[in-house]
Amino acid sequence: MRVGIGHDTHRLAEGRPLLLGGVRVDSPRGLVGHSDADVVLHAVTDALLGAAGLGDIGEAYPDTDPAWHNADSAVFLRETLSRLRQAGWRPVNIDVIVFAQEPRLGPIKAAIRANLATLMGLSPEAVNVKAKTGERVGHIGRSEAIACQAVVLIERTEDRGQTSEVRGQRSEVGGGQALE
Numbered sequence: 175m176r177v178g179i180g181h182d183t184h185r186l187a188e189g190r191p192l193l194l195g196g197v198r199v200d201s202p203r204g205l206v207g208h209s210d211a212d213v214v215l216h217a218v219t220d221a222l223l224g225a226a227g228l229g230d231i232g233e234a235y236p237d238t239d240p241a242w243h244n245a246d247s248a249v250f251l252r253e254t255l256s257r258l259r260q261a262g263w264r265p266v267n268i269d270v271i272v273f274a275q276e277p278r279l280g281p282i283k284a285a286i287r288a289n290l291a292t293l294m295g296l297s298p299e300a301v302n303v304k305a306k307t308g309e310r311v312g313h314i315g316r317s318e319a320i321a322c323q324a325v326v327l328i329e330r331t332e333d334r335g336q337t338s339e340v341r342g343q344r345s346e347v348g349g350g351q352a353l354e
């Protein structure tokens with residue numbers, strides 16, 4: 175098993191749609207970014223990449239690439255899950271905190287959780303979404319931005335992965351013996 179962490183922040187501005195975890199949220203302001211700026215999907219994608227040792231979202235989907243202009247961030251998540259599958263990993267559970275002064279996310283948390291579970295192929299019990307305000311201080315508290323933190327656990331899917339884990343353990347044992 176491995177663990178990964180993701181964090182992201184995007185600025186709020188008039189005239190942008192607000193997407194959180196792939197859910198369209200009714201708000202006069204939305205997040206600014208090269209893609210659809212879905213801060214939740216970006217943090218989750220980064221957590222998955224981190225857990226699998228596959229770098230970060232900026233390397234995988236650079237914001238200088240016109241292909242990702244106004245992109246649906248679910249594409250990043252799906253493609254990252256595919257990369258994990260190819261590397262022999264699958265997600266086990268995820269815990270997410272969304273930091274937003276406004277809009278109030280209490281009524282929206284369940285929809286974000288359900289959509290994340292669908293996107294990740296997990297049961298809703300394996301996906302947790304928490305919401306925090308910024309206590310009216312800092313960039314979150316002044317409603318200048320929304321941020322998200324995500325932690326994900328992943329496990330091996332197949333014999334190939336388990337074999338390489340065993341190999342890793344053997345080589346560690348070998349290393350220990352060599353030191354003796």
Ligand code: MG
Pocket residue numbers: 182183184207211212213216
């Ligand atoms: Mg981002």
